[in-house]
Amino acid sequence: FPGSAGQTGDGYALIHDVKVTNSKITTTTSYSYGESPRAGGAFGALRACIAQGIILENNQVQAVASAGQNTFGAGGFVGDLANPANGANGKSCYNKETGEYEDYLYSLIQDVDVKGGSVRATHYVSGVVGWARNSYMSFYHINIDGVDVEARNSYAGGVSGALNNALCSDVTVSNSRFVAGSDNVGSVAGSAGALENIRVENCQVYAAGTQTVSYVGGVAGTVRSQVLDEENVTYDAATNPSIYVNNVDVQGGQYTGGVFGSMSNNSEWKYIHAQNIRVRAVYGKVYANTNEKTDTPYSYSVGGWIAEMEARVGGVAGHMQGTIFSNNLVENVEVSYTGGGRYVGGVAGFTNIPVSENQFTNIHVTAELKDEIALANLSAATQRDDYSRYNLYAQFGGIFGYSAQTLADNKISNISIDADGNYVGGVSGYQSNHVRDNTISDVTVAVSGSAAYTDDAKKTVTLKDGTTYTFDSGAFMWTAPKKTSAVKLTDLTADDMKDVDVVYYRSRQGDSVGGIAGVGGNSSYTYRNRVTNLYVSASGNYVGGVNGLRQGGSVDSMSIKDLTVYAGGTKDVGGLIGYAAISDCSSGNVLGNVKITAPHASNVGGLAGRIDYAAYSTTATYSINTLSNGASNNTIQGQIIAGTSAGNSSDTTGSDGSDAADSDSTGGTVTGGDNVGGLFGLVNKYSSMERNSAEMKIQAAGTAVGGLIGRY
DSSP: OOSOTTOOBSOOEEEEEEEEESOEEEEEEOOSSSOOOOEESSEEEEOSEEEEEEEEESOEEEEEEOTTOOOEEEESSEEEEEOOOOOGGGOOEEETTTTEEEOOOOEEEEEEEEESOEEEEEEEEESSEEEEESSOEEEEEEEEESOEEEEEEEEEESSEEEOTTOEEEEEEEESOEEEESSEEEESSEEEEEEEEEEEEEEEEEEEOOOSSEEEEESSEEEEEEEOOOTTTOOOBTTTBOSEEEEEEEEEESEEEESSEEEEOSSSEEESEEEEEEEEEEEESOOOSOTTSOOOOSOEEOTTSOEEOOEEEEESSEEEEOSSEEESOEEEEEEEEEEESOEEEESSEEEEOSOEESOEEEEEEEEEEEOOEEETTTEEOOOSOSSEEEOOSOOOEESSEEEEOSOEESOEEEEEEEEEESSSEESSEEEEOSOEESOEEEEEEEEEEOOOOOOOOSOEEEEOTTSOEEEEOTTEEEEEOOSOSSOOOGGGOOTTGGGGEEEEEOOOOTTOSEESSEEEEOTTOOEESOEEEEEEEEESSSSEESSEEEEOSSOEESOEEEEEEEEEOSSEEEESSEEEEOSSOOEESOEEEEEEEEETTOEEEESSEEEEEOSOSSSSOOOOOSOSOOSEESOEEEEEEEEOEETTOOOOOOOTTOOSOOOOOTTOOOEESOOSEESSEEEEESOOOEESOEEEEEEEESSSOEESSEEEO
16 A cells, blocks of 8 residues: 555555455565565555455465565454554644644554454464554454464464554454464454453464463453443443453463463453363473483572572463452363463462452362473482472462462352462462452362472582582572583582582472462461361471461461361471461461371471461561460361371370370381470460360370460
8 A cells, every 4th residue: 555654644545345255365575675575365564544344254364484584464454554653743644735744543443354264474463454563553343253373473363463552342253273483372462452342262372482481362462451331331240241251272381371461550350251261381491301401491680599480370361460350250260381480370370469359260270390400400409319300489379379469359169279389379379468358169279299308407419529519408509510411410520510509499399388378478468268168288398278388467267167188298287377487376267177187297286387486498587576466266176187106096085185195105106296286286485375265186196285285
């Protein structure tokens, strides 16, 4: 069309009632300068226009360049659409009659039907407009059905590969497939601006890039805002949603979500109905052969602490930001993650937005850390002498991997998470703010992994040349050896070890696991939640019905019925909290039909295994303003089985917990079972325990066992 894309100009194209069917459009251009080839079912490139009444059926559009070159823009209607650039005085349109530059109109594409066909290019590929450049564009009443869109590299979508600040309203995409070789892909757009009244059904959205940021979403890889007209429209997530996504299969790497890969922080997100969503993500290199030389898949920050890879994968969004996420319905979601990163959740991997009045139901998360990295690249002194598993603080959750804002007044049911890692919870892996007034039922948390790292201060290894090397046993090590292939630590020499920096990082698999949150952060309070049928099973330490580890705040006024907690580690297991590193532990909680089993653990309690404001880590401490109100007005009923005796199976207790443990008269080996109580296993430096009631049957193999407190 007259005028190059991006130029100032003196007019607009009006295009209407266009039908293109059963056509094949291909550009095969080699270029050394200037713009790369574009291809479109009707136009290769357009400046600003108003287009309406467009029908596209069973067309094949392809933009091809020579090897090593790229094609930017292929669309079912137009390959490249760009508003004119601004001219004099910041204006964009030249008026011949006045001789002045004026504000330009918005480009408008509306009433478009696309059925069948395919579109392919390197970048910016879609069923309608491949590359929607510049701002101030609107797309209305777009229907896309049965198309196949593929970007060899990036930016693939139904309406456009990239929409910048454009508005998409009344868009339906169905029975279609969208693929990007690396990143930014969605059924509506790879990168979207504002969205209003969106429907996506029966679509497949894939990005092949698993080692880089992929931005993959069932609707959009990235999105800036949602448009709502609450004055004139009565929205309801179940019956009249603003965004509806059904039966979508999404696969990608970092920033992958069933609806959006990443959401902006300047918008409300409301009345979304997402159902029958399947999200699969792989991020971080997966190695099956430990003898293979590999690049270390993460970096570490200044100061020596490891900066973990962040997967950010979720059933709705990989990364969720905004002003509020409320009145949404998310159901029948499966999230499967494999890799070496953190932040994975059934709704969002990472959220920094208040979450309220939503319904989350029938969500299943599987998260497995598979990076087995040879010691020549990443090493630690472990029982596994050939490789160490990369497993830092995973932060996997049935709803959120990491939640930084308040979760309130939500209905959460039928949630399960099966994970391999630390910081895992039925609702959040890590919760740094409040959890209040939620109704939670039928939650299952199952965490596997081996407690591979010892608590010994130092570990000495004899190297290949006979010299010794001593380092912290809980440390991961960054290495750059002079070897060409990965080897065992014991195959390195003192000269090799000159290139090793020890990064001190204490970690254990299967630790800090909770029915609600694996870890409750320093500023979080959990209160007035109603919980029924909660099952928590973890292979490590710090395991609880609410939190595995509590770093701050308290747990109050909880109603919990039918709670099962199993821990395979050696310490700190509780009905509410495994390890409470806080001053005010709990008050006004009612727990009924509780069963806690910890066959190898000490510090086991009906409410908390250990409450102690000493540090969780070996160096930090948590400040305390008061030592009062440690625990009050709590009621618990159930049973505790702690420790194992090879020569005696003890089960002699009264309903009040007295005579809780028999001595091991046969001389068998006793494992765990010390410091066990109906309320608390081990209490350190608390001055107030009052008006609590424990009706617990306690079976313990060790010493210091009490109906209320094991050791005070």
